[in-house]
Amino acid sequence: SAAAATTPGAGGGAGSVPCFGGTRGPEIEKSLADIQKSFDKQINLLRSLKYQILDVKAGTRWHDDFGSYKKGTKDLEVMMNKVIGAAFEITSTVESGVEMLEAFSFLAKRENIKRAVQRKTVDVYKLFNAELNQIKNDFAKRKTDPPVEWFHPKAAGRAIWANNFKVRIERDQRLLEVAYYLSESAEKTEALATYKSLHSALEQYIMNTYNDWKDSIGETLQPLLETNLIVKVAGPNSIPTLECNFHNDLLQVFEEVRYWERLGFTLPPAAVELCGKEERLRVYRENVRLAVRDYNNIVVSLSSEERRLFAERIAFLDKKINPGINKLYWSTKGIVEYFVRDCRKKCAEVQKIVDEFKESVTRVRANCRLIADTLLVNIQKKVTYSEAEFELRQKEHRELARERLRKAHTDIVATMKRMFDFFCHDSAEIQREWKHFVERIEKDIDDALRQTVKRSLLEISKAINGDAKGSEPGQLFLVNVVLEGQRPELKPSILQLSQMINTVSKELITVISVVPRLEDALAAAVRAEAE
8 A cells, every 4th residue: 555754855845745655656746746836836826926915006916816716726625635635545454554644744734635634544543443443343342252363372373363353453553542633533532441441352262372371281391301211012014113202291391481482481490390391302303203213214214024034033132122212201300312323323233234135035036036037048130040050059159148147147156145144043934034035036037037038939939920910921041942863852851850849949948957956056055154
């Protein structure tokens, strides 16, 4: 809305036009400047008269000129009233209304103009009274369940909501109170009475809210600190995980104290005593959360089979963390820091083993994929082979494939050996779980070998018969037509090619014999290291 500054304009003198803000400010200033110029013109006409006004010989000339001046002045009054009315049309707040009244009170010198400003004074008090009634109605409707901001605590948030109303009406009341140029009116008396009533109700609401909160926390908050540091909960997929067991009511008290202090209230001794420990408790809470996170990262990253394999190490961590679950409280001094450091140190040790184990498992899986992706035949598209060339090419490729499988399996055995070093000194139960883990890896290797054989045989079938999409097979073998006597014969014959294909197929299956059983290879590796 438009608002007027209370300082004079550039001229700085009694005839200066005040500065007006808002989108219509320049328009109001221009209208006032035009009125001022018109008035100066009327005065200059009287100043420039060519006769003496007391000269009786001048006849009625003075009366005529002075009458023109009075008529022009009344016209300017009408224009001034219109400017005042237009300026207040865009006034929607008490603050902007007071600023407008200050500006026009500075300009009002004639009685008609002063009366117009007084009428607008009544309108501003009506505006203030309407605002008070609106706040009063909003307060009455919502005081039982006020719209508290999400980041405010419950009790202090209610007080802040009411205090915002109080600050708002106090600001407007101060503006009206310091406006010495405002005249007395029935509207002013009514607005002042409404203000006092509403202000008293808001203050009483804030005080009652504070007293209710103070009664709710009681004489001491020490029992809230008598809880264990950590609690076990069911995590993702019902995995037992840990959780920091810091009471949420304590966090609420810290926030309530912070905001009640900003509102200027005297804090209860129990809250003051607790807040003196806030920083120490914050450090404890963050450190305990770090330890909880370290533990949870370990147990959540492991599958159910892997958790059985790491059962002893998890049990070791549980033993280290148990004091935080059963013995240590937030009120315990000194030992909490040592407890957290020790837990995080042990968790870091186990996490390192878990990370190496996971990396090793990933490496083993990658080798299994390498085995599965290895083709045991090499048939190039759009290439025609003689019988001898085809057999030689497949023999050479089988040697390459055999070496590739041997290398991949050797790496698997070496990786599994490093993994076994983590568990070789564990209990018999862990050794049984390790055996089951080896069996699962063995099954993965068997599946990979089965897949590479299947893919290789399908590759031969596709080269001879075409693929499933119905495409015609290419020319794979070079066959000569030889005339034997009176009968042409194929060299090599279809039977010979069939026998050769069967032989190649059988030979490629023998390639996987280079991969021994994982359990036997691993046992041999362990014995070799022991010797």
